[in-house]
Amino acid sequence: MERKAAVRRIGVAVLGINLLLMVGKGAVWASTGSLAVGSEAVNSLTDSAYSLIVLAGLYLTTRPPDFEHPHGHERIEPFVSLFVAAGVFAAGGAVLWRSATTVLSGNVAAGGSSPVAVAVLVATAVAKYLLYRYCLRVGRAHNSPAVVATAVDNRNDILTATAALVGVIGAGVGYPLLDPLAAGVVSFGILYTGVEIVRDNVNYLVGAAPPESLRAEIVRRALSHPDVMGAHDVVAHYVGPEIDVSLHIEVEGAMTLLEAHAIETAVVRSVQEIDAVDDVFVHVDPRELGEWKADEETDRLADYAAPTEEAGGDDAVEGDDASAGLESEADDATAGHASRSDDADVGPATK
Numbered sequence: 001m002e003r004k005a006a007v008r009r010i011g012v013a014v015l016g017i018n019l020l021l022m023v024g025k026g027a028v029w030a031s032t033g034s035l036a037v038g039s040e041a042v043n044s045l046t047d048s049a050y051s052l053i054v055l056a057g058l059y060l061t062t063r064p065p066d067f068e069h070p071h072g073h074e075r076i077e078p079f080v081s082l083f084v085a086a087g088v089f090a091a092g093g094a095v096l097w098r099s100a101t102t103v104l105s106g107n108v109a110a111g112g113s114s115p116v117a118v119a120v121l122v123a124t125a126v127a128k129y130l131l132y133r134y135c136l137r138v139g140r141a142h143n144s145p146a147v148v149a150t151a152v153d154n155r156n157d158i159l160t161a162t163a164a165l166v167g168v169i170g171a172g173v174g175y176p177l178l179d180p181l182a183a184g185v186v187s188f189g190i191l192y193t194g195v196e197i198v199r200d201n202v203n204y205l206v207g208a209a210p211p212e213s214l215r216a217e218i219v220r221r222a223l224s225h226p227d228v229m230g231a232h233d234v235v236a237h238y239v240g241p242e243i244d245v246s247l248h249i250e251v252e253g254a255m256t257l258l259e260a261h262a263i264e265t266a267v268v269r270s271v272q273e274i275d276a277v278d279d280v281f282v283h284v285d286p287r288e289l290g291e292w293k294a295d296e297e298t299d300r301l302a303d304y305a306a307p308t309e310e311a312g313g314d315d316a317v318e319g320d321d322a323s324a325g326l327e328s329e330a331d332d333a334t335a336g337h338a339s340r341s342d343d344a345d346v347g348p349a350t351k
Helices: 002-032 035-061 074-105 115-141 145-172 178-206 212-223 257-272 296-311
Strands: 230-239 242-251 277-286
Touching (some): 002 035, 035 074, 035 115, 212 230, 212 242, 212 296
């Protein structure tokens, strides 16, 4: 419920502020004729249009699971982000076309600067900065790619408003060419925003692997169970903004089915405690069937986990106290794959 309310508030806030900015910039454009302010007005018009799409998309993504969508509707979000990108590209192309045709035609009129134009652009930069910080905080806290995409758009609007401000001031002090040139700079900022949004969301759509630090945390949590001797075939990939995980854990074969099931359940729950993870599938391999095998990638991730925790850097992923401090070492029976440092003759837990 908290995620639902927070994400929907973002949609309403962004739409309302973009509408106010569009009206303000449009009025100043009509009174001053500034091409830079006009380009900002077009940008805000596009922002308002895509904000409606984002608001509708965020409403859909926050609906509860149903029979046709048992995992919920969050996976719609990357598509919502692409709608945002499409609107951004359209706005950037329109502003660039108008700027280029004005410069090439030589029809650059002096003037176009006024205290009102300066004020509306400064207000735009301030409003967009506040929206950027708000959207980024909520988007990261609730793992929402659509909200993060909106934050990126607002961040670039700060730069484009600044460029427009330079053009307006330049036109007012006798350099009218700065006005369309500033509009051109604005257009490139708009287009770059679209590229960033597409780039950030493609991974969600094509099932790319999550960051290495998160994959290392998955391996670390699996190996932290005292009865898990090793792991291999660890696969994590995005399904929408969420991550599905599958892996094989290696245990001694003499334990009962109930004991093996308890280990599998504990590993699943531990990995699912990672915020971005949705489904976790664990296959239990007993030693006696000869299914323990080398896995260089899992080895590397197991080695990656420990120094990441110690460093405490930006890439570190917080783990549970009970699973901290695990060392990974290969013994004769499990050489070449991620394993615990326990001796090979350690048996299963007994009741």
